[in-house]
Amino acid sequence: MNLFVSPSKILYGEGSLNKAGEEAALFGEKVMIVTGKSSCKKFGILDKLIKILEDAQLKVVIFDKVESDPSVFTVEEGLAIAKESKCDSIIAIGGGSPIDAAKAIAIMLTNEGDLASFQKQKPSVKCKPLIAIPTTAGTGSEVSKYLVITDTVNKIKMLIGGENCVPEVAILDPIVTLTMPANVTGTTGMDALTHAIEAFISQKAQPLTNMYALKAITLLSQNLVKAMKNGDNLETRSNMLLGQMYAGLAFSNASVALVHSMSRPLGAYFGIPHGMANAILLPKVMEFNRAACPEKFAEVAKAMGENIDNLTIRESSMKAIQAIINLYDDTFLPKKLSAIGVTKDKIPTMAKDAFNSVSTSFNPCKPKLEDVISLYESIYD
Numbered sequence: 001m002n003l004f005v006s007p008s009k010i011l012y013g014e015g016s017l018n019k020a021g022e023e024a025a026l027f028g029e030k031v032m033i034v035t036g037k038s039s040c041k042k043f044g045i046l047d048k049l050i051k052i053l054e055d056a057q058l059k060v061v062i063f064d065k066v067e068s069d070p071s072v073f074t075v076e077e078g079l080a081i082a083k084e085s086k087c088d089s090i091i092a093i094g095g096g097s098p099i100d101a102a103k104a105i106a107i108m109l110t111n112e113g114d115l116a117s118f119q120k121q122k123p124s125v126k127c128k129p130l131i132a133i134p135t136t137a138g139t140g141s142e143v144s145k146y147l148v149i150t151d152t153v154n155k156i157k158m159l160i161g162g163e164n165c166v167p168e169v170a171i172l173d174p175i176v177t178l179t180m181p182a183n184v185t186g187t188t189g190m191d192a193l194t195h196a197i198e199a200f201i202s203q204k205a206q207p208l209t210n211m212y213a214l215k216a217i218t219l220l221s222q223n224l225v226k227a228m229k230n231g232d233n234l235e236t237r238s239n240m241l242l243g244q245m246y247a248g249l250a251f252s253n254a255s256v257a258l259v260h261s262m263s264r265p266l267g268a269y270f271g272i273p274h275g276m277a278n279a280i281l282l283p284k285v286m287e288f289n290r291a292a293c294p295e296k297f298a299e300v301a302k303a304m305g306e307n308i309d310n311l312t313i314r315e316s317s318m319k320a321i322q323a324i325i326n327l328y329d330d331t332f333l334p335k336k337l338s339a340i341g342v343t344k345d346k347i348p349t350m351a352k353d354a355f356n357s358v359s360t361s362f363n364p365c366k367p368k369l370e371d372v373i374s375l376y377e378s379i380y381d
Contacts, residue, residue, distance in 0.1 A: 140248015
């Protein structure tokens with residue numbers, strides 16, 4: 001039996017942010033906003049959201065201390081504020097980090113235990129009502145059942161998931177993504193593309209996730225570079241936002257695989273942004289996986305607009321890898337680990353962490369530890 005989960009409501013399209021007050025009012029009169037430290041304030045998005053909520057006669061509490069790759073300490077600080085304010089619901093606005101932090105806070109408000117315990121045992125109670133509003137087009141966290149929180153003491157990125165972690169409402173307004181810088185557009189877009197491809201080739205893939213994954217691959221591959229070159233194009237931003245949402249629905253229900261297993265240690269040990277880590281890893285890991293599922297790689301090539309007429313499955317599958325390399329070349333993002341501050345001495349430790357990750361078990365080609373080490377080394381310098 002397959003199970004497919006998603007938010008109860010997904011509101012999307014230009015101006016959908018204006019519905020935030022109406023949706024939050026359904027859960028009570030007090031709402032806590034969880035957001036990052038700067039971008040939403042800098043571009044006026046936070047002030048706009050506050051006004052929308054106050055116009056709906058809601059009392060607003062703000063927690064605006066979420067860093068990139070949120071830590072356990074940040075979640076605990078936000079949790080204390082949420083408890084003290086007795087909030088009825090939570091609104092997360094920002095990139096994947098604020099949304100993940102908000103998910104963690106919402107889970108802790110309704111479940112007993114500490115965050116670390118939920119790595120092995122899914123939260124048993126539905127999280128506090130949560131409305132997620134992404135301002136980047138990459139993580140899909142607003143529709144997914146997963147979140148990642150960093151244990152800075154043990155240098156571990158904790159992956160937590162379950163149906164009770166899914167936000168109640170997702171609001172996707174392309175207007176709030178217009179301010180994304182080109183490099184953030186690139187890394188978050190490659191992150192979303194990685195979600196879609198890994199969900200499609202995952203051992204847990206199912207018909208519904210395949211449908212969303214292929215649609216995501218098409219939208220993201222056709223619009224990523226356009227969005228980087230012309231960030232004011234609302235149609236392109238809309239396509240990117242929908243594409244990353246489709247990818248989020250796909251990986252939330254089919255899981256990710258080896259790319260994500262290998263990217264988490266890069267974040268935990270070196271603070272590499274998640275999207276950047278995925279982007280650098282994706283082409284080489286695709287090469288490693290291709291022979292295990294060439295038919296699926298052929299479908300990826302077709303979804304990216306490659307002409308595979310009269311080609312063998314092997315030739316078509318190779319086209320998917322080259323298409324990803326070409327797309328990545330056009331982003332002008334870094335391609336080597338040495339260029340982003342990773343030191344070679346940590347590769348064995350990172351490889352062991354990645355090898356033992358749950359996501360690795362869903363990879364179509366089962367790696368050995370030495371395979372993971374070799375993959376890291378192949379993109380080091």
